[in-house]
Amino acid sequence: MSDTNLSASGASTLRSARFRAEREGDWKRLEGLVRKVESSGVRSLSYHDARDLAATYRQTVSSLSVAREISLDRSLLDYLDNLSARAYLVVYAPQGSVRGLAAQLLLYGIPQTVRRCAMPLLIGFGAMLLGGLLGYALFEQDTSWYEFLHPGEMSGDRSPLATREQMLSSLYDPNVSFTDQLSAFASFLFSNNARVALMVFSLGVLCAVPNFVLTLYNGVLLGSFYAVFADKGLGYDVFGWLSIHGVTEISAICVACAGGAQLGLAVLMPGSLTRRDALRYRGRDATKLAILAVIMLVVAAVLEGFFRQLVQSAETRLLIGWGFGAFWVYWLFFTGHQAEEGA
Amino acid sequence: MGASSQISQRNIRKRYELERAKRRIEILPPEGVPIHFEVASLGSRLGAQLLDLLITHVGLLLLFLLVIFNFSVPFSQVAAFFILLTFALRAPYYILTELVWNGRTIGKRLSGLRVISADGQRLSAYQIVVRNLMKELEVFLPITLLFGLGGTSGETRIFMIVWLLMTFATPFFQKRNQRIGDIIAGTYVIALPKTDLTKELAQDDGVSAKRFEFTPSHLEHYGRFELQTLESVLRSQSRVPGLEKREREVVEAICKKIGYLEPVRFEEGHTFLSEFYTAQRAFLEGRSLLGDKREDKFHQKKD
Known part of the structure; x- marks a missing residue:
């Protein structure tokens, strides 16, 4: 993707583009973890996954807060909104126990x-x-x-x-x-x-x-x-x-x-x-x-x-x-x- | 364009955005950043419901036809038995799938829908049981009774029709499309599509040369709303046929509005829009750093 070229070729002059380039890795990581939980449950996460889930969730939510303030990029906002919502459900509304x-x-x-x-x-x-x-x-x-x-x-x-x-x-x-x-x-x-x-x-x-x-x-x-x-x-x-x-x-x-x-x-x-x-x-x-x-x-x-x-x-x-x-x-x-x- | 029509244009847009915000579900997690959920449309809920009906009933229906054609048993008795079987199968199916997949039946999974608790906490077993038992009471039992099993009387039919009309009308009048079972259980059905991170449009590394030059006098006309409209034009690339022509129209509209005099060749339309987008976004970001947030092109007029 061109985003990687962008971050490789040096900082953009746009504040919002730099903001995105710096944090994109975390978002992608969180997205992967959320996808995994959504398809096969929290139990499929390893110890490291679970630790990363908590950390990247907090980072992404704080990114969302900043992006709502500074970003004019509609699709980026939608992405962060959606990712945070899905991650929120994974973190705060996990599967209850069915047994018994x-x-x-x-x-x-x-x-x-x-x-x-x-x-x-x-x-x-x-x-x-x-x-x-x-x-x-x-x-x-x-x-x-x-x-x-x-x-x-x-x-x-x-x-x-x-x-x-x-x-x-x-x-x-x-x-x-x-x-x-x-x-x-x-x-x-x-x-x-x-x-x-x-x-x-x-x-x-x-x-x-x-x-x-x-x-x-x-x-x-x-x-x-x-x-x-x-x-x-x-x-x-x-x-x-x-x-x-x-x-x-x-x-x-x-x-x-x-x-x-x-x-x-x-x-x-x-x-x-x-x-x-x-x-x-x-x-x-x-x-x-x-x-x-x-x-x-x-x-x-x-x-x-x-x-x-x-x-x-x-x-x-x-x-x-x-x-x-x-x-x-x-x-x-x-x-x-x-x-x-x-x- | 007159000032009054500008104001009304702006008000319409604001009302639309307000309406959208009202339909959204907002939950405040401990992190203090409000999380937004999109209420599922009634159409997609109907779709998910039909899928679930297909899953629960197709097997039974085939079995039913098999029995009817292969054994000499009276139709009405077998029908009665199978209707009974659907009742024994349906509610447990919805309750179990929503329990096991955290608020998603198979139909909901396929349509990207999900049930969440109104308080944002974990969905409790009680909530799942209530909203699905109420579904039986709201829809399935009245329909079965309406189409008469074992001699339904006229008054019962009328009562069931009124009942069904009432239960079907409820989601239309609820702000968040809740049906009666949702209201009692305290749940919402949300749409949770998987949104992909799209490509960054602002291609400005500060090094490579630009084809077009924009001065502040060119950039002070538009605001956030117009920028995001342009974004949607740029992102719609390869999807729409006749895109080049549409882009040309946008280029002409922009040039006229911002007073850009240098000619733009037809094949350069996309480059122009892309560079204008980058320049305009950088400009608006700069203004907002100074506390000047420009919502739309009417930002100079205070209302």
Whole structure:
């Protein structure tokens, strides 16, 4: 390159050209090191490389400072700007450790978050319980509420007009193939649970009101659904039918609602922070609740898609359903006390 | 040219530079020299996203077609299963690649993009997880629900369309093109192209003879902005066809402005521009040493 000729043939009369000729070697060295780190990580640097990286980085940043002051050469400024930015990231924002992050999250992060979020969880589960009681009471008062709440289901097996035998067979149906189960699993997850959970979580940001209402509404549906069967003396059977996945699934929706409420509370009561900062701060817990909800929803979909058909007795259904319930409670409330939370 | 139009010309340029500076991300490291990052354009982000989609979905799609054509299974059930599989594959892909390559998925690597933390510190695992889970919530899940898996109702469709419009509109209204996931996680997506050190244009060793002579009266007309414009003309060399003609126009414009009377032959155009550049830069550097920084050709008029 002509730059080398330039420095060889003696000093330029231009101050900025001399400035460049004197420091160019360092910049090139830094560029090479940055390139190396960008393609194969900090670990690829030798001891000497690492030492040079620190030294040439400082020199280049100081060159940048001087060049911004004296240089009229646009392309030189762009080069130094770019090189300094890349080197800055190599020096100050290096690769974090990836190992053990998932285990950390599952063992400590999520349980500790759940214990910390008593208030939002209370809102989530409270809304569902309140809705359930309301739905049950409404149906007891006037059965036509069911038509209002479940339009289009009036003629099916699960309406107040159906016979006891029809309803019973809708709860116990052993003749389902594996592929049916598979597609049932997928559609349960997407069409129903994921949609409700997504809406419940994301709407929370609007001051926690829509997600409360939506969860309440889901509770009402559930309560009235239960009431229809209870009316025919099938309360125990429908309880088992719902329990096998419902314990997990309904809890998941409550947890999603709690995550949404966490965001809503940040907007409603930001405390001494700005709303944006409060959202970001509480977002950490909300995210962990969302991850928990996703895990629970997947488990619930497996239970609903496969096991509800495989397991045909109410007792086993209750056992599996509440067994999972006990597992969630144990995991979330009785583990992960020891280590400090890092993830 | 009237004084008012000069002022407005200058204001337009200043506003443009201000706008550019506003979009830039500035981080102050302990060295005390602000470091600038260029916000990635939405187009390049879309490109990187498409590349990533290609990487995560092409294999699955081929497998899907293979299953459909070779086994007699109902389409809808296999489709349901594969959509499920994409969900199980996608978020982990984005999270893992951004974790392993420090904020760069494969698509971002190829397009020269990178995620950085807004505070300039190391990108935390939490930030990466949040911005990619939010991507699922913002885009992929609504699209899947919109195109209906397992009987999506009308209200859900409308809700999803509104939701998608909102999430797609957000980056356009954000100063630094953040999407909702970026805002919550506190991250920016930046463009980090590899810029090469170009050749020094000022060829003045103080020894070799010059073809053209410039006096201070020739050099006091222009400022930094014009010098850098000339620099871009000189650097565009071999790339543009019809360059000689363009250079000729520049030579004529300069001669007229600075009152350079000696004729410049056609084939000498490049030499003239190159020598004028060197002389003008030396002159402006000298002035700035004396505290007289000339931004542009309007430097004599104070606004």
